[in-house]
Amino acid sequence: MKLKKYSKVLSTLAVSALLLAACSDSSSSDPGKGKTAKKPEQVDTAAFPAKVSNDKADVDGSLTYGLVSDTPFEGVLNLAFYAGQPDYEVLQFFEESLLSTDDNWVYDQDGAATYELSNDNKTITIKIKDNVKWHDGNPVTAEDLEYAYLVIGSPKYKGVRYDSQFQLVEGMEAYHAGKADKISGVKVIDEKTISITQTQANPSMLTGLWTTPLNKKYLGDVPVDQLEKSEKIRKNPIGFGPFKVKKIVPGEAVEFERFDDYWKGKPKLSSVSLKVVNPQVAVASLEKGDIDFAVVSADQYDQAKALKNIELVGTVDLAYSYIGFKLGHWDADKSTAVMDNPKFADKKLRQAFAYAINNKEVGERMYKGLRFPANSVVPPSFPEYHNKDMKGYEYDPEKAKQLLDEAGYKDTNDDGLREDPNGKEFKINFASMSGGDIQEPLTKYYIQQWKDVGLDVEMLEGRLHEFNSFYERVEKDDPKIDIYMGAWGTGSDPDPSGLWATTAPFNYPRWVNKENEELLKKGISPEAFDMEFRKDVYNQWQELVHEEVPVIPTLFRYSLSGANKRVKGLKIKGGQVEDWYEVAVTADTPEK
Template identity: 50%
Template sequence: MKKFSFHKLTLAFMLVLLLALAACGGGDDEGNNNSDSSSNKGSEEGELYSIEDFTNVKTNEGEPIDGGSFTYGLVSDTAFEGTLNWNFYSGAPDAEIIQWFDEPLLTWDESYVYTNDGAATYELEGNTVTFTIRDNVNWHDGEPVTAEDFAFAHEVIGHPEYDGIRYGSDFTNIVGMEEYHAGEADTIEGIEIVDEKTLKITYKEVTPSLLTGSIWTYPLAKHIFEDIPVAEMSSSDAVRKNPIGFGPYIVEEIVPGESVTFTKNEDYWRGEPNLDKVTVKVISSTTVVNELESGGVDTVSSFPTDQYPDNADMSNVEFLGDTDRAFTYIGFKLGKWDAEEGRVVPDPNAKMADKKLRQAMWHAVDNDTLGQKFYHGLRWNATTLIPPSHPEYHDETNPGRSFDQEKAKQLLDEAGYVDVNDDGMREDPDGNELVINFASMSGGDTAEPIAQYYIQSWEQVGLNVQLTDGRLMEFNTFYDRVENDDPGIDVYQGAWGVGIDVDPRSLWGGESVSNYTRWTSEENDSLLAKGVSDEAFNLEYRQDIYNQWQELMVEEVPVFPTVYRAVLVPVNNRVVNFAIGDGTGIYLHELGVTQEEPMTAE
């Protein structure tokens, strides 16, 4: 299992946790363990705060009692989807739930490199990685987690009828996977089951990314899923109603979209958890403060940073903070996804195809002021698509595109976007009315004013930008429409959680279904390939390649980052052994409480 973390996944993940987010999702970053937690009030000047004012490890005040319960508030203004399996989920809210009862076979350290401290160990020899699952790692029904389960996960994700988002370059790098996916082979040549607990996987290429995130480390219980057609797995009871894992807690009850109750897994391979019971429940961003003050939740997935100044002195919690491995961005729809070819297909005639139009829209917005006004400095101007959570590769010398509305107007003039009928709005280069449809998500008190801020900023340079359908979209609707290249969306505001591996291919590569802009180029694909080449084992070479790529994206602007993000997590004072971020050495089964009832605010 990964070291204890409550950052949004992403998606990656997030929402791909790999996404983490998927769009949503979701990061787990190193924090500043030397920070003084007493400095949570931040700086006084201008009501601004800094992530440097926080620690990411909670102060322990007392010893954990034997047993007890813990309530985790999943902050979301919509119900969670309920795809509760790592191999099928796509949204960060589901990942927040899955982490309690299932985990990867490998852990990673503070530098995001896989270790041998997890449920399995690994050894790399040539292009082959040998995985050995520990003998005491068992599914919640008592069946051992086997090499066959691990192989089965790869077979399902690689299957032509798999309907999830995992299949991509990490899988096509396995010898024989593409032939299996195409139906040309019944097995995957590069996957060998050596014995019950040992699996070998041979990769076409061993890249710097292989050991920092591009190995799929989540097995799938074959004894449960083998009789379910692959196309039906993600909607099956085994995923939706009776999910299983080998993590520290066992799913006891699911109230669809609302809550999940867990009991301890006494047979957990790391040791019996301290807590008897954990409840994850969805709470609205508007009720977070009340839930925390009343002890209705012990902590939350994240705290709305816009609400922090009014609650910094909440007496019954300690605020933890970390630089989020995520960023918010504005994306431009520039093509379509070709499912048969497995590639994005840019459309040179797309409404947003002129890069000067896109450059102008970046110059038109003041993200520094936005971060200060709406987030009190706890979100700040973003410059490149590799965030500062990866300091070795984030190019801090690249300024991105500065706020300069005169420059924006100049670029629009040069591209032929001029006001031909004196109504204050620019027409397109052919003299036709230009209406740019902008999709943004609902959620929280700031969603609407931020969307309107962007619309007004673009109006100030003469662009008529309107919300798609005239309103903000609910989370699931938003991503359904963005993923399906809805023609009613020209521009959208999204968020990505960045994986532990810096490799940007899964978000912006030409073969990534998660590249929602549907833009790529020969130079983009070439630089991303060089970033995972043999030469990229040299750190300086890889840094240079990713600096070039960051500059390319600043020039082409298929997407531009708006703000980097702090994540704030308030934790009830009765809680011990709690941290956010990786490299802390604290695991979920160690989580405990010092008294039966949560402390309430004075």
């Protein structure tokens, strides 16, 4: 399953490209049923390194990157506007943020800019290094970062990056409301220096602050509400990353060439060719040497591990899969979620849905251990904040039936399916996206398990939905969708407000909860500079989400990729390639 992308930090803004994998016995709707059903061999995820082992001498060569997807990439090629994982995979080669992060996802001084934090922890001063240039040759300036704040904070901005971190910037509220022409808390000091002041001290200043500039000279003549659809973003994007865009075949392929004036120095690869590769042939393409790198899904793991010309690398991903309930709608005029759908208002009903499904079986049998049950909406890739002691919704169909009985959902006509508390037919439309051979069997598996406890769930319109159109309908709160199966790349900032605040566009369930808002605010309060305080807040928050179940977290994921043995310097961090500048090849052609 491809992920929707939230994260706003990291020069690499990662999402995993991992796809739902094929089940070895898709004839059964339940991987735990049937005489022939056997637990498959589990993948020893600890055996995979995070970095390729090739240490031969570099050659000045090119690399072919396989974007594993059964749909075209949308082509929103700017970090301030994109939302889906396929577009990110294109962006990673030519766009980046000014500040880089250390192994704990905290900003360090090794990026394209350095920073200083004021004594009161309210103001960060960012100084861009002198040799940082856009691909058009112009220098990256402080005004370019200011312009990013002016665009994202604009009331005409159509994207999804305007979140709690932006709202904390001093003067942002007045600017966003159209009452000011500038943002008082964003000050250009000189050509290379800018300060950003927030209304309160906030620990996410060093993990979640937006530090990705927009090329003001290039984009400034395009109205804000037209930027996302402009040719300057979709056809001729400009960044300051290690590679620049040479040619785009919309939705299918991109040719990148080395940016010789990259601030770190001359990248090791002369060029990169990116092409969309269907999940079913990704490993075969690696085997033939048609591509040098691709994500490997669980259904193709056995085939991939047998190849002699590739090396498998991987880490636990900054991501989770989930099943979401549509609890309301998005009020675009007020930029807020409104929880007004009575269908799933009873949390006992939502809890019953969670107890009815067996994610342990799914992880073991469908994914060979490359997925494992998610007990929380904070993945274990945040070891300091993931509440590992919290018990998730383990498979308990009797508990599910009990909760449904208590909530008044009973089978009143003896047809095996429950009616609602008013005795009326209770049908649920389940939306699921395409992506990998297992998606349909998995969707049907969940449907069957819900049916086993008396819930009448049907696949929306009897089919899977293409990634882009699926999320368009979810975002627009299509009334035909009752529940949906999605996945999030969380980003590297532990603050979950961008996905869960009432004012967050990415709050797709449209969950509104007073305690949720209070805990999210505490998590980025001055007191949260105390690590133990912040951990306690996020533990409470995870328990609240578990209790209220606006979504059912289903699976955490291990990101596994295959790299041709001629690839050198490639390292995976949080499910993504950490730095394409460092990647090289040691032969002119791929091993086959």
